[in-house]
Amino acid sequence: MQSLVPLPAGLVDPFGRTVSYLRVSVTDRCDLRCVYCMAEDMTFLPKKEILTLEEIDRLCGAFIALGTDKIRLTGGEPLVRKGVMTLVRSLGARLNAGGLRELTVTTNGTQLVKMADDLVAAGVRRINVSLDTLDPAVFAAVTRWGKIEQTLDGIFAARAAGLAIKINAVALKGVNENEFDRMVAWCGEHGFDLCLIETMPLGDIGGDRTDQYLPLSLVRSRLRQSWTLEDSDYRTGGPARYATVKETGRRIGFITPMTHNFCESCNRVRLTCTGTLFMCLGQDDAAEFRQLLRDPSVDDAGLAQAIRDAIARKPKGHDFVIDRRRKAPAVARHMSMTGG
Ligand code: SAM
Ligand code: SF4
Numbered sequence: 337m338q339s340l341v342p343l344p345a346g347l348v349d350p351f352g353r354t355v356s357y358l359r360v361s362v363t364d365r366c367d368l369r370c371v372y373c374m375a376e377d378m379t380f381l382p383k384k385e386i387l388t389l390e391e392i393d394r395l396c397g398a399f400i401a402l403g404t405d406k407i408r409l410t411g412g413e414p415l416v417r418k419g420v421m422t423l424v425r426s427l428g429a430r431l432n433a434g435g436l437r438e439l440t441v442t443t444n445g446t447q448l449v450k451m452a453d454d455l456v457a458a459g460v461r462r463i464n465v466s467l468d469t470l471d472p473a474v475f476a477a478v479t480r481w482g483k484i485e486q487t488l489d490g491i492f493a494a495r496a497a498g499l500a501i502k503i504n505a506v507a508l509k510g511v512n513e514n515e516f517d518r519m520v521a522w523c524g525e526h527g528f529d530l531c532l533i534e535t536m537p538l539g540d541i542g543g544d545r546t547d548q549y550l551p552l553s554l555v556r557s558r559l560r561q562s563w564t565l566e567d568s569d570y571r572t573g574g575p576a577r578y579a580t581v582k583e584t585g586r587r588i589g590f591i592t593p594m595t596h597n598f599c600e601s602c603n604r605v606r607l608t609c610t611g612t613l614f615m616c617l618g619q620d621d622a623a624e625f626r627q628l629l630r631d632p633s634v635d636d637a638g639l640a641q642a643i644r645d646a647i648a649r650k651p652k653g654h655d656f657v658i659d660r661r662r663k664a665p666a667v668a669r670h671m672s673m674t675g676g
Contacts, residue, residue: 346403347643349615349650357406357604358399360392363417364609368444369480370468372506372535372548376480387611389423391629395607398639400430405437412609415447421454428459440464442504446482448490452497462500464531465491469505469512470522478511495526502529502589509550516555517562524584531576531589536618552590559588575602599653605646613643615650623649 347355365380366373387395396407407427414420430436441455442464455463467487469475475484494501503523507513516532523530532555535548559565564582571578576589599616606614611626623646628634634642 347647349647351650351652353602353650354403355603355605355647355650356404357408358396358404359408359410359604359606360396361411361607361609362389362392362409362414362420362423363412365416366411366413366444367416367446368413368482370466370506371478371480372508381610385610385626387609387626387629389417389419391611391626392607392609393423393426395611395625395629395639396427397430398636398643400435401636402640402643403435405435406440407436407438408440408442410442413444413446414441415443415451421451421458424455424458424460431459438462442466443490444479444482445487445490445494449486449493452490452494452499455494456497456499460499462502463494464502464504465494466504466506467491468508469515470518471512471515474512474515478508491528492526495528500529501527502531504531504533506533506535507550507552507555508535508548511548513550513555516559520559520563520581520584520586520588523588524581524586527586529587529589531591533591552592556590602653605650613646615646616653618653619651621649621651 349355363386369376369378396404399407409420409424409427411417424439424441427436427439431439439458439460440462441460443466445465445467448463448465465487467475468478470484472484475482475487491501491503503519505512505516505519507516519530522528532552534550534552556565563584565579565588566582568578568580568587570580570587576591578587578589580586581588602616606617607625608614611624611629613623613625615621615623623642625639625642628639628642
């Protein structure tokens, strides 16, 4: 008699990796224009191509039913999408008994003075805030349109509301490379973790990326001259490798897609605001969900099957290269579309 082999619970890709983490870009729009992320004259998508908040919520629900237990809202700037708090509240209601373990947000901080309390009330406990520099002039240059006070006020409002904060900083050659000592000290002083990110070749930004790229291996060895970095096996389910800064007691993470490939432990997929699911940040293969969500004949079981089919195509990894011979980005879409 043939024995019945139980199907694995949740979503497992062809390489045996369990996919339990969904990043959702809720908008491609942003109130800033960071130089490594967007061109200054971005053309944004027409509204009809963007999933409604209800469509995003339904798709997230289908992922949660298949074992996704962590969702991060990102963008573009997630907190500038009109009505986004209804989505946050609806997802927040799925925390714990609803199957979701954690709901987080990655933001540039500009809206946090207004929204931090609401995020906490909806169940968000941790956020990532992008802040590449503490220097007001450098901040204005990197973000093109930003004022550092607005982001700093947002960060401190979030802290006052009780959110745990991780500061994300993209390491940029000749821009903020001499500031990391100061940022480690500042984060230590205020109780924030810090995560440094290498620039990734995503989307045309109207400039040459080889001018921006700064390997974190170099940053790390420079930091070691002033700080004791104790390697840590702490993981957030993300690609960062962490150390504890002995002098401050805070964590510092390094996301090094260029110098260290983190694909073997990848547990995530990314949904764009148009309903395209990218199974890998650095590959073009994708699954389309917008038509399915708008097709009345596709029920939740159909949606679940489409998700399983997509995960069955998750590639082994990416192949990012930044060098002078290869000027074009590895993939054409911007980070603001796929979500950071
Ligand atoms: N607007 C929000 C923010 O800035 O945090 C969320 C979206 S943003 C695309 C998410 C993260 O991606 C940010 O920390 C940003 O610094 C990072 N990012 C954007 N473009 C990048 C690139 N080309 N390489 C590496 N990180 C990038
Ligand atoms: Fe906007 Fe975030 Fe991209 Fe900066 S990194 S332009 S804040 S989406």
